[in-house]
Amino acid sequence: MPWSRPEMAERLAREFQDGWIVNLGVGMPTLIADVDLGGKEIVFHAENGVIGFGPVAPEGQEDIHLVDASRRYITLPPGGAIVHHADSFALIRSGRIDVTVLGSYEAAANRDFANWKVKGAKGGVIGGAMDLAACAKNVFLMMEHRTRDGAPRLLAQCALPVTARGVVKLVITELGLFEPTGTAFRVRDLAPGVTMDELRAATAAPVTE
Amino acid sequence: MARRSKIVADFDAAVQGIEDGSTIAFGGFALPGSPFNLIAALLRQGAKRLVCVGNTTGGPRKPRNPDIGMLVENGQVAKVICSFTAGSRASDVLPFTPYYERGEVDAETVPQGTLAERLRAAGAGIPAFYTPAGVGTEIAEGRETRVINGREYLLEYALPCDVALLRAYQADEAGNLRFRRAQRNFGPIMAMAAKLVIVEVEEPILPVGAIDPDDVHTPGILVHRLVHIPPAPAAIWPTLKETR
Numbered sequence: 001m002p003w004s005r006p007e008m009a010e011r012l013a014r015e016f017q018d019g020w021i022v023n024l025g026v027g028m029p030t031l032i033a034d035v036d037l038g039g040k041e042i043v044f045h046a047e048n049g050v051i052g053f054g055p056v057a058p059e060g061q062e063d064i065h066l067v068d069a070s071r072r073y074i075t076l077p078p079g080g081a082i083v084h085h086a087d088s089f090a091l092i093r094s095g096r097i098d099v100t101v102l103g104s105y106e107a108a109a110n111r112d113f114a115n116w117k118v119k120g121a122k123g124g125v126i127g128g129a130m131d132l133a134a135c136a137k138n139v140f141l142m143m144e145h146r147t148r149d150g151a152p153r154l155l156a157q158c159a160l161p162v163t164a165r166g167v168v169k170l171v172i173t174e175l176g177l178f179e180p181t182g183t184a185f186r187v188r189d190l191a192p193g194v195t196m197d198e199l200r201a202a203t204a205a206p207v208t209e
Numbered sequence: 210m211a212r213r214s215k216i217v218a219d220f221d222a223a224v225q226g227i228e229d230g231s232t233i234a235f236g237g238f239a240l241p242g243s244p245f246n247l248i249a250a251l252l253r254q255g256a257k258r259l260v261c262v263g264n265t266t267g268g269p270r271k272p273r274n275p276d277i278g279m280l281v282e283n284g285q286v287a288k289v290i291c292s293f294t295a296g297s298r299a300s301d302v303l304p305f306t307p308y309y310e311r312g313e314v315d316a317e318t319v320p321q322g323t324l325a326e327r328l329r330a331a332g333a334g335i336p337a338f339y340t341p342a343g344v345g346t347e348i349a350e351g352r353e354t355r356v357i358n359g360r361e362y363l364l365e366y367a368l369p370c371d372v373a374l375l376r377a378y379q380a381d382e383a384g385n386l387r388f389r390r391a392q393r394n395f396g397p398i399m400a401m402a403a404k405l406v407i408v409e410v411e412e413p414i415l416p417v418g419a420i421d422p423d424d425v426h427t428p429g430i431l432v433h434r435l436v437h438i439p440p441a442p443a444a445i446w447p448t449l450k451e452t453r
Contacts (some may be wrong), residue, residue, distance in 0.1 A: 024299065047321060048238040048394050064240065065378070065390035069237040084397045084426075085238070086329035089322030093340065117347070122310055123294030123303075124318040130348075131322030134341040165345040172421050177355060190256065 002174035010035050011189065012142055012172045016099065021045055023092070023132055026100035028072045028142045032101060033074075045097060047128035049088040052080035069128065089128070094136045100136040102129055104143045104171075106158045109205040111168045111180045113141055114160035115200040126163075133164035145173035145202050152180070152204040156183055175199055184208045210439035215384045216414055220250035220444075223407050223436045225237045227372055230287075234399040235277060236326065236375035241320045241392035244374040245445040246409045246438055248275035251285075251374070258287040262328070262370060264321065264395065265293035266305035274447055278304035286314050288358045289366065292321035318348065325398060327368035332401025337366045373403035376438075377427075380408060381415040384432030385425040393426060407434040 003011065009031035018040045024030050031043060033055060044053050046068040053068060056101040057194060062073035083091070091097065104115040113133070117124040132140050146152055154171065170188070171178045176199065177189040184206035190199070200207050217223050224247060227233070233251075237243030266289050267276025279412050280286050282304060289305065294316045296303050297359065303352060310315045319327070320342040330338055339362035343349050353364040373394045378389035386408060400406045414437050438444045 046391075048241075048391050050391050063390060064447070064449060066239060067239050067391050069238075076390070082393055084393050085321075085325040085395045086398045089325050092322055093326075093342070117295070119297050121295050121299070123306065123316060125295050125297045126292050126318055126320050126348075128292070128319035128321040130346065131340075131342040134344065152404045161347040163346065 020098035025102040027103040028204045029101040049083045097136040099138040100132040104141045114158040141171045154203045156205040224250045231371040232260040234370040234373040238394040244376045245274045247374040253262040265339040268304045288315040290317045294318045326397040330367035368448045370403040373399040384429030386427040400427045
């Protein structure tokens with residue numbers, strides 16, 4: 001059985017190291033903010049300058065001035081801090097962010113990824129992704145293994161315009177956790193019941209154990 | 210010593226004199242810090258051929274508050290410089306998109322950190338800088354890069370603005386500003402980057418000295434016009450449910 005999205009979030013969060021500063025991209029990666037991180041001290045950073053934020057605010061207790069980069073109404077526990085946008089991205093560019101977890105349209109075995117421009121679009125949705133991808137110490141992707149039409153999103157090389165080249169360390173999908181090696185996706189973990197044959201059929205790049 | 214108050218009568222007075230062809234920075238990231246009332250006044254004021262700088266053109270969420278996309282629909286915009294110039298899903302068509310696709314409006318899609326740093330640089334007297342963001346991507350095609358200490362960087366230019374439209378939490382009559390929580394976002398750097406800084410303020414405007422100097426996020430020497438936002442429905446006060 002493939003992993004559910006909360007299971008993907010829980011599995012990927014196990015890769016975080018104690019003390020890491022973590023940035024979560026829009027969409028699926030925000031689920032990681034709800035994961036119980038056990039004894040690990042993790043500090044969440046949002047591009048809009050919120051440092052040390054907590055879970056989403058309970059209904060009725062939202063603060064109109066306090067959102068994360070995904071526009072979610074979050075909480076700011078004691079110890080939190082606010083900086084302006086240039087300082088927030090200075091923290092990113094200067095390598096203070098240990099990992100960014102981004103959603104993606106495509107991930108490639110050569111460690112490129114593409115998440116800012118869909119086919120045929122004139123504009124793009126770059127947001128903070130290019131800064132994060134170029135500068136975070138680790139780039140993890142959390143994404144669907146296939147498109148709605150069943151086409152693979154894990155490829156030898158990206159077909160869409162890339163967000164950054166050669167930066168992806170880990171990719172989690174509903175089928176498993178993978179490490180792009182340059183020429184293949186090495187399997188780090190498989191969702192329960194997923195076979196290597198099934199995985200190979202769903203992936204447009206070499207897959208190794 | 211005489212000190213002139215920076216308070217103006219209303220939003221229309223606040224945007225008076227903004228000229229055709231101006232480059233305007235729009236504060237805000239999602240709801241916090243977005244100058245909805247000043248944008249509404251700019252829609253009435255009618256300045257044309259504007260270059261609009263902000264995180265996003267706005268939309269497609271509903272109900273819509275005034276945004277750059279509405280200025281586009283109103284025929285006031287020549288170009289946008291934003292980190293989002295499309296919807297995040299193919300099904301999300303921004304109000305701005307058809308104008309862009311028909312070539313009626315130009316756009317520059319910029320990494321968000323590069324946008325912030327271009328504003329910061331403009332406000333800091335730095336004409337250009339190198340950044341690793343965007344290297345090896347479509348946005349770097351045909352542009353100047355340089356290898357420094359073994360790593361490739363992309364040259365980006367400062368983005369000076371004629372006007373900044375901002376929303377702050379508190380201000381005193383001298384124009385000293387305090388933002389609240391995530392409302393700060395682009396506010397301080399846009400105030401630094403612009404020649405004319407106009408601010409809608411949520412709390413009643415305070416007497417000079419009421420904000421402790423240590424708590425000022427943007428000093429009043431950068432701020433020119435202040436308007437206190439009257440209670441709804443006379444002014445726009447977005448509510449939580451509008452963004453869900």
